[in-house]
Amino acid sequence: MNMDDVKDKPKEYWKKKLTSDQYDVCFLGGTEPPFTGKYWNTHEKGTYHCIACGEPLFSSENKYDSQTGWPSFDRSIHETNIEYVDDFGFGMHRTEVRCKNCGAHLGHVFDDGPKKTTGKRYCINSAALDFNAK
Helix, strand or coil, X not given: CXXXXXXXXXXHHHHHHCCXXXXXXXXXXXXXXXXXXXXXXXCCCEEEEECCCCCEEEEHHHEECCCCCCCEECCCCCHHHEEEEEECHHHCCEEEEEECCCCCEEEEEECCCCCCCCCCEEEECHHHEEEEEC
């Protein structure tokens, strides 16, 4: 299979490729506890990619400290790299953010971000990301 078929890869492929925490977040919709992820407090310049397929998702230029304990961004690198799904879990309506290339769950987007930019807060799990420093 080539990368065009990445959404069709079986769960066994992802279980071998990813750690158990990464698989739980990306393909079971899990969430890491706040202030525990690798990138929540990272301040280096670079690009955040999908841990599963390598798709570029977020830039450090759009990362900010939301004081929530998860990496937060006010926008994605390219809207075409992200897909949005209605999430009605836990008795509320949220907007789930997924990698459009492979379908990995990344986190959620909220409307309580910086008003001076987009007003959006992409609350993303570190376990769903791989960081490439500039």
